Amino acid sequence: MQIKSSVCVFVTLFFLFGQICGFGASSTNNFSFYGAGVIIDLTFPEEAHPTESITHNFTITAKTSLTLENFTIIIEVLVNSSWQQVYKEQVLFRDMLQNENLTSHPRFTLPQNTHGKLHCFMYVLTDKTSDPVSYTFYTTHVRTLTYNELLIEYNELLTNYNDTIAEYETLLESYNELTATYGTLNSTYNSLLDEYNALQSNYNSLNSTYHSLQATYNSLLSSYYSLEANFNILNQTCTALLNEINNLRQKTDASKIEIVNTRNLTYLFVGTTIALIILIIYIKKKKPEPYVVIRKETVAVKPTENS
Secondary structure, eight states: HHHHHOOOOOOOHHHHHHHHHHHHSEEEHHHHHHHEEEEEEEEESEEEOOOOEEEEEEEESSEEEEEEEEEEEEEEEEEETTEEEEEEEEEEEEEETTEEEEEEEOOOEOOOOOEEOOOOOEEEEEEEEESSSEEEEEEEEEEOOOOHHHHHHHHHHHHHHHHHHHHHHHHHHHHHHHHHHHHHHHHHHHHHHHHHHHHHHHHHHHHHHHHHHHHHHHHHHHHHHHHHHHHHHHHHHHHHHHHHHHHHHHHHHHHHHHHHHHHHOOOOOOOHHHHHHHHHHHHHHHHOOOOOOOOOOOOOOOSOOOO
């Protein structure tokens, strides 16, 4: 179905672009205006893109000697939904001889969102007429895609269309082969479908058992988490008690060492005291040793007369 739809689209585009080609279009266009003793020739590009710079060339030719009192041209573009002026030129009181030409090549850039045709207003006043002549017309058509670009896309689509037709014929042969294969596969499918229905029934039974076991598992898992939390609390308490026991054991060992040291000092003190008591008793019981008292007397000598 998709292939048939694609073919219909390409056929439609083929006839559409065929009609476009029938109209044709040149790259430039021109207008000529006669009045007030002058001929005005204007050339401009037939198509352009937004943001593109384009040129409008105009030539004023005097049919006889005259004074061009006022020539004004204003070009506006349609941007979104409002008209915007992009160019204005004015020539005042210019003397011209017969067949003299006055040319200008205004160049301007189209705004971003320009679309539709450019609107031109032209005002002409010479000394050959008392009433001015004015013209309002449209020039360049601003499009996102120009005719030439559409023509290139058409040629590309036409080439793709021809390729698609060839591919369609190849796919049609493949489609016929696949149709025959489909008939074989369809009978196989029906056989497999019966097996699938039997397996589906077994699956539903097993799925019911699974949900029952899943509920039991969730209950056991909840109990496991609760027991694990209690175990962690008891483990922390056990660790704290072991640390406390180790601290008490260290304090007990230190107390034992201190008791032993105190006992040894007590024994030493008692032994020293007993030794002192024995020494004192020994000193008191010991007899005094005999001693000799030596007196020292001073003898006075009576001095003699010679002394």
